[in-house]
Amino acid sequence: MPTSKKKPIISASETSTPQPPNVMPEQEDFRQHLRHLAVSAVQVLLEQTMLEELERCIGASWGECTPTRRGYRNGTYTRNLITSTGRIEDLKVPRDREEEFHSQVFESYNRYEPQVAEALTEMFVSGTSTHKVGKVAEKLMGVAPSASAVSRLNQSLTEQYEMWRERALLAHYRVVYLDGIHFTVRHGEQTDSTMILTALGVDLEGSREVLAFRASSEESLDGWCCLLQDLRNRGVKAIDLFVTDGADGLLAAIADLFPATPRQRCLIHKQRNIMSAIPKREQQEVMADLKGIWQQETKEQALVNLTAFKAKYQKRYPEAMRSLCEDEEHLLTFYAFPQVMHRYIRSTNAIESLFSNVRQRTDQIDAFTTETSCLTIVWAVIQDIRLPKVPVG
CATH class of the missing domain: 1.10.10 (Arc Repressor Mutant, subunit A)
Structure with missing residues (x-):
């Protein structure tokens, strides 16, 4: 009797369609793979570019003999180069026997494009x-x-x-603002506050430009004298107006090196000095009267208001009046200039605004490593700041 053929028993799991293994790479691995491909492509491109540069330099292709040939190939050397795509290891750089070939792909000895x-x-x-x-x-x-x-x-x-x-600087400037800004600079294991004394100039066309810097421990006479002498050494002969605060060393330096130049005392600083001696409950009234002095259209009207202001508050606030009179002769200098300039030269706001912009960009630097680093970074930041023109009448 023939034996019955039994069908083999197959489990459900064996009958299901086999699943392919998970071959998708991890996201980071995939990113690194793409980076490697991109770097390889950039390396090929750079090496081909340098070969073409060498060919133009020596005036002949590989193995070619021409009357205009200027040199011979001398193999290659390898170097690393970091590009925006990634790091290229062992980039092959061609060279010639006379060592006159220099690729324009990167600067000599520069590891960054x-x-x-x-x-x-x-x-x-x-x-x-x-x-x-x-x-x-x-x-x-x-x-x-x-x-x-x-x-x-x-x-x-x-x-x-x-x-x-x-x-070199121009011989003649319409206005020069003088002020300083503090930074923290490391000296050895200690950090100290360093003042960067600054001159901001306005030329005869109204263009603004930082003229000079100088690092100083404070706003001293010697520091300001050195900065002003530097202006003179680099060609400045005439300045129509200085706009400053009331630092004693600064005022003495101006009197010494530019005695014929008129000076405008910053009215914003002067207002603060006066208000510091006024009770808070009275400050609103006093401030309105004070501003009314230099908001007049003419110097004559301003002088009338100034006299009235002193008469009104002399007995009530003698200390505030003493502060007002300290620099009285320089408070209304701006009236000698065209009216269109008044709002720009009554205060040091122009240079204060510049300092504020610099501070915003350097606040993340807790302490500069050296004085030179501080000056250099501040200079570099200022080069990227747009300084609008000032109307000069």
Whole structure:
């Protein structure tokens, strides 16, 4: 009797369609894979570009003999280069026997392409800490800037700053604002407050420009004398008006080096000085009367109001009146200039506004590592600030 053929028993799990294994890479692995492909493509492009540059330099293609040939190939050497795409390892750079070929792909001895160096510099200038710059660079390019790279970037900025501070100036300026701004600078293991004395000039066309910086421990006579003498050494012969606060060292320096130049005392600072001696309950009334002095259309009207103001408050607030009279002869100097200029030259707001902008961009820097670093970064920040023109009548 024939044996019955029994069908093999197959479990449900064996009959189901087999699932493919999970072959999708992790997101980070996939990103790194794409970065590697992009870096490889950039490397091929750069190496091909340099070969074409070398061919143009020596005047002949590989193995070609021509009457115009100017040199011979001499193999390659390798170097690393950090690009915005990522780090290229062992980039093959061609060379010639006479060592006259220099590729325009990157600057000699520069491990960062120019765009990357510029971006990192802008981050430093904007006040971003070195640690944060490293984190950002590592995220974008796969590698953080080395300490030597940071040093090179800072050195480049310092060289540009030195050229700026020694440049020639105009012979004649319509207005020069003088004031200082404090920064914290590290000296060894200690940090100290350093004052950056600053001159902001307005030329005869109304264009504003920072003329000079000087680091000083305070607003001393010597510090301001050095800054004003620097203006003279670089060509400044005439200034129509100084606008300042009431620092004694500054006033003495102006009297010494520019004795013929009239001076406008900052009215905003003067108002604060006077109000500090007035009880709060009376300040609104006193301030309205005080502003009424220099809001007159003519100096004659302003003098009438000034006399009335002193008569009204002399007995009630003698200390406030003493503060008012300390710089009385320089309070109304602005009336000697065209009316269109008055709102711009009655106070040091022009330079205070500049300092405020600088402070916003450097607040993330707790302490500058050196005095030179402080001056250089402040200069670099100012180069990126637009200074609107002032009407000069």
